[in-house]
Amino acid sequence: MTTAFHIVVCGSLVPDPLQTLEPIQGPTGPALKNEMMLPSVLDPWAGHSLFEAANLAKQHPGSKVTLISLGPKAKLQQLMMIIAQKVPFELVCLDGSASGFMDSREVAVALAGAIEKIPGLDKTKLLVFGGCSSASRDAGTTMQMIAEQLGVNDVFLAADELKVQPGGSFRILERIEGGQYQVSTCAGAPAVIGWATGNLPEPPNNPQVGMTNMRTIMPALQKAQPAALKTDAIKFASVELPKQQRQTRIVKDTPVEEIAQEIVTWIKG
Amino acid sequence: MSTINAEKRALMSTLPGDDVRQIMWRFTDRYDLQMVVQSTRSVARGVVARMVADKQRDTHEWTPEKAAMLKSFDEAGITAAFMEPEQGGYISGPKNLVLAMIAFELCWVDAGAATASLANNLALEPIHEKGTPEQIQKYMGGCVPPKPGENRKIIRGSFALTEPLPYVGVDAGMLSGRIRVAEWKEGQEPILQVEKRGRFITNMGYANFVTASVDSDDPRIKSSCMIILEENDPGLYDRGAPTLKLVHQLSSTHDPIFNLKVPASRIIGGYTIKDGVIIPNFNNSEVIEAVFRRTRVTVGIMTTAKLLSAIEPVIRYQRTRFRGGSSVSAGTPRYDLGIQQKEDPCHRLVDVWATGEAGAALGFEGARLFDAFDVMEHEKDKLFTAQGIKGARAQMKAFMEPRKKALEYIELMAQPEAKRDAKRVTELEGDLLVQYLVKESLADVYCPAGKLWNTGYGATMMREAVSLMGGYGITEDCPGFLTQKWSDAQLEATYEGPECVQRLQMSRTMENDIFLAQFKNWIKDLRDLAKRKSEMGAEVLANAMDLWLWSLVFLQANKDANGKTLYGGQRQGVMFPMADALAWLLGARQLILDTLELEKKGPENPTLAEGLPGVLNFYSDLCGVQAARAAGEVGKVCAELVYGYQLAATALKPFAELRGKTDASLVGIRFSKDRAAEAVAQVMIPEALDYPL
Numbered sequence: 004m005t006t007a008f009h010i011v012v013c014g015s016l017v018p019d020p021l022q023t024l025e026p027i028q029g030p031t032g033p034a035l036k037n038e039m040m041l042p043s044v045l046d047p048w049a050g051h052s053l054f055e056a057a058n059l060a061k062q063h064p065g066s067k068v069t070l071i072s073l074g075p076k077a078k079l080q081q082l083m084m085i086i087a088q089k090v091p092f093e094l095v096c097l098d099g100s101a102s103g104f105m106d107s108r109e110v111a112v113a114l115a116g117a118i119e120k121i122p123g124l125d126k127t128k129l130l131v132f133g134g135c136s137s138a139s140r141d142a143g144t145t146m147q148m149i150a151e152q153l154g155v156n157d158v159f160l161a162a163d164e165l166k167v168q169p170g171g172s173f174r175i176l177e178r179i180e181g182g183q184y185q186v187s188t189c190a191g192a193p194a195v196i197g198w199a200t201g202n203l204p205e206p207p208n209n210p211q212v213g214m215t216n217m218r219t220i221m222p223a224l225q226k227a228q229p230a231a232l233k234t235d236a237i238k239f240a241s242v243e244l245p246k247q248q249r250q251t252r253i254v255k256d257t258p259v260e261e262i263a264q265e266i267v268t269w270i271k272g
Numbered sequence: 273m274s275t276i277n278a279e280k281r282a283l284m285s286t287l288p289g290d291d292v293r294q295i296m297w298r299f300t301d302r303y304d305l306q307m308v309v310q311s312t313r314s315v316a317r318g319v320v321a322r323m324v325a326d327k328q329r330d331t332h333e334w335t336p337e338k339a340a341m342l343k344s345f346d347e348a349g350i351t352a353a354f355m356e357p358e359q360g361g362y363i364s365g366p367k368n369l370v371l372a373m374i375a376f377e378l379c380w381v382d383a384g385a386a387t388a389s390l391a392n393n394l395a396l397e398p399i400h401e402k403g404t405p406e407q408i409q410k411y412m413g414g415c416v417p418p419k420p421g422e423n424r425k426i427i428r429g430s431f432a433l434t435e436p437l438p439y440v441g442v443d444a445g446m447l448s449g450r451i452r453v454a455e456w457k458e459g460q461e462p463i464l465q466v467e468k469r470g471r472f473i474t475n476m477g478y479a480n481f482v483t484a485s486v487d488s489d490d491p492r493i494k495s496s497c498m499i500i501l502e503e504n505d506p507g508l509y510d511r512g513a514p515t516l517k518l519v520h521q522l523s524s525t526h527d528p529i530f531n532l533k534v535p536a537s538r539i540i541g542g543y544t545i546k547d548g549v550i551i552p553n554f555n556n557s558e559v560i561e562a563v564f565r566r567t568r569v570t571v572g573i574m575t576t577a578k579l580l581s582a583i584e585p586v587i588r589y590q591r592t593r594f595r596g597g598s599s600v601s602a603g604t605p606r607y608d609l610g611i612q613q614k615e616d617p618c619h620r621l622v623d624v625w626a627t628g629e630a631g632a633a634l635g636f637e638g639a640r641l642f643d644a645f646d647v648m649e650h651e652k653d654k655l656f657t658a659q660g661i662k663g664a665r666a667q668m669k670a671f672m673e674p675r676k677k678a679l680e681y682i683e684l685m686a687q688p689e690a691k692r693d694a695k696r697v698t699e700l701e702g703d704l705l706v707q708y709l710v711k712e713s714l715a716d717v718y719c720p721a722g723k724l725w726n727t728g729y730g731a732t733m734m735r736e737a738v739s740l741m742g743g744y745g746i747t748e749d750c751p752g753f754l755t756q757k758w759s760d761a762q763l764e765a766t767y768e769g770p771e772c773v774q775r776l777q778m779s780r781t782m783e784n785d786i787f788l789a790q791f792k793n794w795i796k797d798l799r800d801l802a803k804r805k806s807e808m809g810a811e812v813l814a815n816a817m818d819l820w821l822w823s824l825v826f827l828q829a830n831k832d833a834n835g836k837t838l839y840g841g842q843r844q845g846v847m848f849p850m851a852d853a854l855a856w857l858l859g860a861r862q863l864i865l866d867t868l869e870l871e872k873k874g875p876e877n878p879t880l881a882e883g884l885p886g887v888l889n890f891y892s893d894l895c896g897v898q899a900a901r902a903a904g905e906v907g908k909v910c911a912e913l914v915y916g917y918q919l920a921a922t923a924l925k926p927f928a929e930l931r932g933k934t935d936a937s938l939v940g941i942r943f944s945k946d947r948a949a950e951a952v953a954q955v956m957i958p959e960a961l962d963y964p965l
């Protein structure tokens with residue numbers, strides 16, 4: 004017997020990592036320079052979780068994937084032109100800031116609230132997926148708080164693999180230190196899983212999949228409600244770039260030994 | 273320092289992104305197109321860029337890696353984008369804009385990849401335009417990648433018009449490819465013997481079928497035609513040797529030889545039999561005319577994409593030029609701006625950028641025109657068939673009244689909306705043949721103009737982009753593959769009809785009074801715009817358009833000092849430069865129109881809100897730059913032609929006045945360039961290119 008799941012993936016956009024991300028003081032608090040104008044991508048870990056969700060749903064007929072995104076609606080629409088081509092899903096959109104400077108608790112409350120409101124949600128089939136942390140905030144706290152809000156007790160973080168066992172339980176691999184995995188068994192849904200990279204490659208784009216998805220995605224975007232996020236929920240005393248700045252240098256065909264040597268020299272200072 | 277320039281204006285903060293492009297190129301509502309753009313982009317900047325970086329361009333052979341590229345086109349929906357849903361495609365309606373978008377995205381990285389993709393559509397285009405329903409279903413359907421579970425192999429095609437010397441090429445009317453009746457049994461389908469040698473035929477290394485241009489060599493076949501050849505037809509299907517080309521190496525080009533027996537049902541568009549003679553429903557010229565008028569639009573976009581792709585790598589090179597030097601410390605202008613501290617490199621980059629933007633504006637407008645025109649043409653054909661109107665002469669007669677009405681319509685449209693006879697406008701807008709003529713007059717000019725200017729002048733400006741990278745520009749390590757893009761541009765200017773063919777077509781179509789009537793309206797519109805927005809160069813452009821029009825009329829009406837016709841006959845030396853001049857004007861005007869569209873629709877997009885004033889300022893300045901450059905070209909061309917064939921400067925005062933007026937309206941325009949250059953020197957760019965070196 005196979006189990007059907009309702010997999011809800013929490014994921015939104017982050018600025019394209021190739022861009023210069025420079026913190027500035029905006030009118031309502033810290034922000035990134037030109038953030039609205041910069042191209043954005045699907046938050047990478049959340050992206051992996053979406054692909055894992057689609058794969059799991061495919062293996063378990065009757066399953067369904069819903070992507071819940073909290074982000075600026077117009078920017079999410081652009082992102083959908085890429086994401087919607089990759090795997091089938093339905094979208095629930097919360098219109099609000101996806102900035103890394105938002106309080107993760109506020110975000111978790113908004114997302115959990117939206118999950119609760121999904122029509123016909125059956126919590127006994129619910130798997131909430133997301134990234135183990137977001138590339139913008141990198142706090143790694145949102146998924147636990149969503150679980151707390153939903154009253155789901157089984158939470159796994161930095162997962163790379165979820166296997167549904169013959170009896171319907173899950174075997175989950177979570178990353179721990181030293182390149183090792185913690186292996187857990189979970190009796191079944193509901194569960195909250197914050198993914199690391201998972202094991203799947205990024206699916207190629209397929210405009211045909213995209214156009215099918217867009218039939219439900221566009222209305223979802225149009226229906227998007229403003230997310231009631233308090234901007235004063237968190238106060239930043241100061242914001243600055245981490246000391247170690249990225250120095251991108253592109254050198255072709257450098258031997259591995261030479262690269263290693265350079266890193267060693269750099270570490271030694 | 274001038275007050276105009278000292279004024280603090282919002283500067284463009286980031287490079288224009290997809291939101292801006294979607295508005296300017298009018299596809300905000302086309303999600304299908306937006307998706308094709310994204311999926312093509314990921315193939316281009318992934319698989320294709322990797323191949324270029326891995327030196328796949330260094331071989332003329334069709335390698336497994338190149339073959340895998342086609343597979344990734346299939347998977348990304350690129351191959352099926354040309355097909356109708358009932359054939360297995362997924363986009364319904366005309367495909368000119370979508371194909372232009374695909375070409376744009378692929379050429380952003382490598383034009384040869386685009387050629388490999390587009391040549392398959394080129395092979396199908398004769399069938400798509402003129403084929404019988406059976407031919408359409410078989411070949412269009414066959415070129416769709418098999419869906420999961422479907423047991424069939426995809427087929428791919430080549431288009432074979434060009435022949436070895438001494439024939440075809442520019443003068444495509446002369447063919448040495450031949451067809452004869454090989455066998456014709458009573459009551460059965462005739463079998464034809466086809467002999468064709470091709471030269472420079474794209475996709476030929478692997479094509480399963482070929483659409484070939486041939487002439488009749490048999491009194492039992494009335495005319496030339498295009499015919500479909502298949503690799504398994506009895507006889508010789510020799511792919512020939514690969515062409516040792518120095519450009520577009522990711523596509524396959526061969527000189528094939530065919531000597532095959534094929535059923536007459538392969539004649540594209542079918543045939544009838546009268547008095548024992550096979551009469552092809554369409555001769556070769558009719559087919560290729562329908563083909564090229566569309567496919568050339570796409571080629572125009574190719575070079576343009578490369579110009580725009582050069583902006584980011586050039587800025588990065590210029591900015592980081594002195595970093596790492598012991599005397600250059602972080603935070604100094606020399607460190608932050610590098611070469612961009614100097615005026616000339618920024619000005620030249622603005623010229624490259626403006627050329628790219630004007631080319632895109634012109635090319636995509638051409639594609640959109642054909643999308644609209646395709647629908648009308650289809651309806652017109654239906655109407656004429658129903659009315660039994662057949663052949664060029666009968667059609668011309670049927671168009672006599674609508675021509676007058678088209679001119680009336682254009683004249684009505686010149687009046688302010690409140691003053692127009694609204695009822696008559698609605699009537700004429702509902703008249704298919706009138707609207708057909710209006711659109712056709714534009715399409716017939718925009719297509720060759722885009723192909724001519726975007727590729728020809730684009731190639732020249734691609735060289736400028738390379739030169740902005742110094743010595744690095746001409747090495748294999750240059751980010752953005754700029755030298756490859758420059759040399760590739762020469763092919764884009766050559767295949768599907770080199771520049772002279774486009775000039776020749778324009779020299780006829782730009783004389784069309786329906787086109788010229790619209791051209792006059794545009795001058796008025798630009799003058800109105802100039803009152804509202806002086807920095808866009810609308811005034812100088814309007815004056816340059818007046819100057820061009822005056823010169824055209826003068827050259828048409830007057831003879832040279834030896835009494836020979838100036839505009840007309842074989843006088844390519846007069847007509848061709850006028851065509852070039854017009855292309856400059858059309859590009860500059862279309863860039864203004866696209867910028868106005870951004871001004872109108874930009875505020876609807878909340879993502880753009882923050883940066884829109886800066887983006888609009890930048891584009892307005894590019895418009896000014898481009899209008900000034902166009903006016904300069906037009907002035908130069910027209911002065912040379914108008915005065916150059918006279919012995920004494922007789923009664924050319926009106927010309928001198930118009931030219932003087934045009935020059936004088938350049939007042940202040942150079943500040944547009946300064947401002948655009950300032951934007952170029954501070955706009956934020958990504959930290960690295962999003963495709964490999």
Ligand SMILES: Cc1cc2nc3c(=O)[nH]c(=O)nc-3n(C[C@H](O)[C@H](O)[C@H](O)COP(=O)(O)OP(=O)(O)OC[C@H]3O[C@@H](n4cnc5c(N)ncnc54)[C@H](O)[C@@H]3O)c2cc1C
Nearest residue numbers: 431432433434441442472473474525766767768769770772
């Ligand atoms: C890589 C590559 C791929 C190609 N792919 C295909 C393909 O898939 N299918 C296909 O059929 N063809 C293909 N071609 C052929 C291409 O379309 C022709 O090369 C092109 O049309 C020019 O013809 P030509 O080379 O014979 O030039 P020519 O006809 O020799 O022209 C050379 C030059 O002479 C001048 N000239 C010639 N005639 C005139 C005239 N009447 N008036 C004024 N000036 C004139 C012009 O300056 C012109 O540019 C390809 C070519 C290349 C290089």
